[in-house]
Amino acid sequence: MTDDMLRAPAEVKYAEELDYLESIDDGPKPFSWRLSPRMVRLFVLGSERADGLDREIPQKWFGDRSFVERSIVTLASDRGLLLIGDPGTGKSWLAELLSAAICRNSTLVVQGTAGTTEDHIKYSWNVSMVIAKGQSRESMIPSPIMTAMEGGVIGRFEELTRSTSDVQDALISILSEKYVSIPELDTDNIVFAKPGFSIIATANSRDRGVNDLSSALKRRFNFVRIPVVTNKRSEAEIVRFRTSELLRRHAIELEVPPSLLDVLLQSFADLRAAAASATSDDERLESALSTAEQIGVLEDAILHSQFFGDRTLRSETLGSSLVGSLARRSPEDLAILNKFWHGVVEPRSRDDDGDGPWRGFLDGGRQAISTLS
Structure with a gap:
């Protein structure tokens, strides 16, 4: 299957490893996680002889173990995770690996740019269906973040500081209230996040000042700073x-x-x-x-x-x-x-x-x- 993809997502590329880890995992799992926190760490950082596994799990992200552990603990809470650091330090790769291990889906991604709008993190409408049948949940197009909320899985937001303040403000309500209201509908007009939902965002420390994060948004995230590898x-x-x-x-x-x-x-x-x-x-x-x-x-x-x-x-x-x-x-x-x-x-x-x-x-x-x- 991976031969048909230019770049397979981590959950596809390492599907056999994830299946194996899930089959031997007897640790406590938060919410709807597919793997326990210990197995998530093992998947990202690789196995050691002391783990006593029947097969070797290779290391996929190279960095301080404490960064990975803090990231996992944050995602097991109700706070968002913000990975911040210089370009090329592996922030996005770590976010992808964590999402793949926790919920076997790393593709619910919003890319932050100057053109990113509130619709990209909430919802938009299928215009032809709205004209034909009117506004309904069926004619609504959920964003990757809303899809993650409905499924109780991880949503990702890349380059958060490159998005405008309006988009960042919309994210505050999602992180704090854990629901999105749909005022266009009379009924069934609230999407509640299921347990397990969280957001992993990344920010480039060199982009500081492009669109600074508000103090309100910062409070909704746990920060993990990823340094440049110099060793x-x-x-x-x-x-x-x-x-x-x-x-x-x-x-x-x-x-x-x-x-x-x-x-x-x-x-x-x-x-x-x-x-x-x-x-x-x-x-x-x-x-x-x-x-x-x-x-x-x-x-x-x-x-x-x-x-x-x-x-x-x-x-x-x-x-x-x-x-x-x-x-x-x-x-x-x-x-x-x-x-x-x-x-x-x-x-x-x-x-x-x-x-x-x-x-x-x-x-x-x-x-x-x-x-x-």
Whole structure:
């Protein structure tokens, strides 16, 4: 079934795992949860030998265990959960995994934008049915949030701070009152949330000030701040996990040399250090330099090697992909990358062995900078 989908939701992709965990789960389950909180945590963070399972459950989200536990505890209460952090820190992925484990449905999603309206989180109408039969529950189109309320499951709201204050105000009543009134109807005009309903929202900490959350809305959420992953070991695990998924999806047989992964991780660490010491935005790359962007650089290099190379990932290709992916502003980003290549990459290449990866990485990046300049 997953072969027919470009990207299968977590509950489909990991259906066999979820079935197994549900079959052995004898822990207490809040509301209508499919798994107990302990099994939800195990599904997200992976199993350990001490868990005593007949099969291994791989880790799917890489981060501090306390963040996952606090998220699960929040969802077992009557409060909403707000995952906040920089771009690429895995907020949406964690929200999807939690929804899949708790209710086997992660697709009840509203995407927050400047064009998101109150209808997107409440309901709208099938115009042709209204003309033919009038307004009724049958001619009403429930939003993903209302569908989650009626089913007692998890609804998701992506990029909450990008939605307008009107939409945020409408969300306050849903989170506090746990029902939606339908004034257009005379009867059957209230949709009550069933036990188990909750909302997982995400917010980009870099978008602070776009549409600030009101204090009233903040009180309806428990905040879990997801930091940027800076531990190289954890970051390497995330990149390997996502890259292996990419290779399987594209049916590509290609090995990522550990030395090239080290070059990628070290380059991002150096670029983050340079951004932290910069005194103005003009001296920082527009990129957030997140783990997700590292994966994007590696994906670009792998696909380029597969389709236009000799199906071997080389350091030159990785250097070119990094420059191409991170140079978004011209000339600002190109100037920053050029300085980085001269001040950091070039000295590393001199210290490298004759056949080390930094020499090729230096040449590939230089050529890309020259082409884009």
